[in-house]
Amino acid sequence: MAIYGTAILAACLLAGVATGTLLGKALGLDTDVGGVGLAMLLLVLVTDRLRRAGRLGPESQSGISYWSALYIPIVVAMAASQNVRGALSGGMVALVAGSGCVVICLALVGVLSRPGRGKDGTGSGTDG
Amino acid sequence: MVDAALGVLTRYHLLTALALVGLLAGVAHPLAGRLLRGRVHWSALAIVAGLGLALCGGWRTGGKQGLADLPVFAGLALLGGPMLRDLAIVATAFGVRLEELKGGGLIGGVSLLLGLTVSFAFGGAVAYAWGYRDAASITTIGAGAATYIVGPVTGTAVGADSEVIALAVAAGLVKAILVMVATPWVARWIGLDNPRSAMIFGGLMGTNSGVMAGLAATDPRLVPYGAMTATFYTGLGCLLGPSVYFGIIRWVIG
Numbered sequence: 330m331a332i333y334g335t336a337i338l339a340a341c342l343l344a345g346v347a348t349g350t351l352l353g354k355a356l357g358l359d360t361d362v363g364g365v366g367l368a369m370l371l372l373v374l375v376t377d378r379l380r381r382a383g384r385l386g387p388e389s390q391s392g393i394s395y396w397s398a399l400y401i402p403i404v405v406a407m408a409a410s411q412n413v414r415g416a417l418s419g420g421m422v423a424l425v426a427g428s429g430c431v432v433i434c435l436a437l438v439g440v441l442s443r444p445g446r447g448k449d450g451t452g453s454g455t456d457g
Numbered sequence: 458m459v460d461a462a463l464g465v466l467t468r469y470h471l472l473t474a475l476a477l478v479g480l481l482a483g484v485a486h487p488l489a490g491r492l493l494r495g496r497v498h499w500s501a502l503a504i505v506a507g508l509g510l511a512l513c514g515g516w517r518t519g520g521k522q523g524l525a526d527l528p529v530f531a532g533l534a535l536l537g538g539p540m541l542r543d544l545a546i547v548a549t550a551f552g553v554r555l556e557e558l559k560g561g562g563l564i565g566g567v568s569l570l571l572g573l574t575v576s577f578a579f580g581g582a583v584a585y586a587w588g589y590r591d592a593a594s595i596t597t598i599g600a601g602a603a604t605y606i607v608g609p610v611t612g613t614a615v616g617a618d619s620e621v622i623a624l625a626v627a628a629g630l631v632k633a634i635l636v637m638v639a640t641p642w643v644a645r646w647i648g649l650d651n652p653r654s655a656m657i658f659g660g661l662m663g664t665n666s667g668v669m670a671g672l673a674a675t676d677p678r679l680v681p682y683g684a685m686t687a688t689f690y691t692g693l694g695c696l697l698g699p700s701v702y703f704g705i706i707r708w709v710i711g
Contacts, residue, residue, distance in 0.1 A: 407670065
């Protein structure tokens with residue numbers, strides 16, 4: 330059943346965020362540290378195990394892949410609920426600090442990712 | 458008549474949001490395919506349209522949630538909010554190979570630290586250039602250049618003025634929005650086309666919303682890898698901002 334997949338997905342996210350929040354607390358912070366990352370690792374491990382055991386049928390998988398397919402629409406909704414006015418009304422300091430940082434970091438992505446190029450040839454320019 | 462229709466749209470706000478996003482996709486998809494011949498991913502167009510609508514919403518209401526501040530479109534804040542957004546991000550990891558995530562561990566950590574340091578250093582330098590001379594303000598604006606969450610968290614911890622904290626939030630928003638818009642255009646130049654570089658990208662940029670939207674518009678298959686490192690950025694920034702970076706900046710200012 331599709332709900333099995335969605336329930337596994339939801340449980341992984343809850344477990345990840347709970348662990349991330351506890352990790353944050355342990356570090357004296359009020360935020361979640363890496364919860365989504367931990368949840369992703371957990372999902373990969375759990376679904377891999379279940380698939381090998383033959384206990385994750387195509388219907389259960391559809392309960393996960395539906396949410397994966399909704400990713401871009403959700404990001405569009407997120408864009409439409411951003412505080413764009415706040416970003417533009419911050420004045421020059423905010424504009425220069427924010428945009429300069431993006432330019433430098435984008436350039437650094439190029440520098441850091443070059444040496445390993447060609448090693449793992451997954452993905453090309455084509456859009457899925 | 459209109460009131461009744463608006464009433465229904467407001468009451469079922471999540472469905473209104475789904476329909477609106479579907480409509481945006483329905484316009485953006487053929488536009489990207491036919492007019493732009495696939496040079497731009499349709500989600501890039503839809504995201505820019507969403508940002509434009511958010512600006513209109515902000516002007517209309519003066520609120521902080523873009524178009525979602527209009528009651529009819531309140532569902533956008535739920536659909537695009539942290540809960541469902543994180544659920545969808547985690548779902549994208551379904552089918553990812555564990556080896557690929559493991560392989561990027563070290564470089565991911567390096568890019569996280571480098572990304573945070575560059576943000577604090579550059580944001581702090583801009584603050585200094587604009588005449589801020591106290592370590593608390595400089596650190597806070599530097600933290601804002603990291604993300605719009607690290608900014609206020611750090612600012613509150615080091616006791617910065619609320620006006621400076623507002624600036625830090627604005628700097629973080631500028632960064633997030635620019636990453637969303639710019640990433641698909643520069644992806645080819647910076648080699649952003651494989652899992653490893655996506656993990657580096659996530660660590661260097663850090664801003665969750667920016668990274669996720671930027672990668673979605675570049676190549677949706679890269680999303681889980683970028684999200685994997687970016688998810689540690691804000692937490693690490695909140696940890697190092699008020700402690701390590703504040704200490705260094707205070708020492709540099711003298």
